[in-house]
Amino acid sequence: MYKVSEFSAMTGLSRDTLRYYDEIKLLEPARIDPSNGYRYYDNGSYVLAVLLVKLRSLGFTIQEMVSVMNDESFANLESLLLQKRARIQSQIDGLQAKMKDIDEFLASGRENDS
Incomplete structure (x- = not known):
């Protein structure tokens, strides 16, 4: 499991972007610690994050990325x-x-x- 700061460094997605992606259900953390609210990501999250970074670099809108992630x-x-x-x-x-x-x-x- 990766903390938000580690995951951000690994993927190039800012903490704010990760929070936003979580809010819109585009990339949800693998686990949220109920005692402190810390979000943790796993290797599966990493694969999805890399895909999202690639889609953004190709000019995909948030709505298009949501469509890709929902359709699978x-x-x-x-x-x-x-x-x-x-x-x-x-x-x-x-x-x-x-x-x-x-x-x-x-x-x-x-x-x-x-």
Whole structure:
């Protein structure tokens, strides 16, 4: 079992984030000591925390992470990842179009200077 401070250091999740994840039932401690209220996490909690950190780094919202954790099926995670990937590709396409517009605008300005 790991104390909150140890678990925070292991996962990179702040104490506040761990408290919040516990409040919203996203990542609950494995055990809470009834005498002092201290929260303890185990190796299973660690695996879930690593998954949550990865999902956040991929831009998942809290609601999407809750959906993944509640569903627990790879099909749901795969679907969300494919949607996220499609959105990112769309953003890339939009940015590339803007870069092309900038290049064309700069080129037309150079032609007018000649």
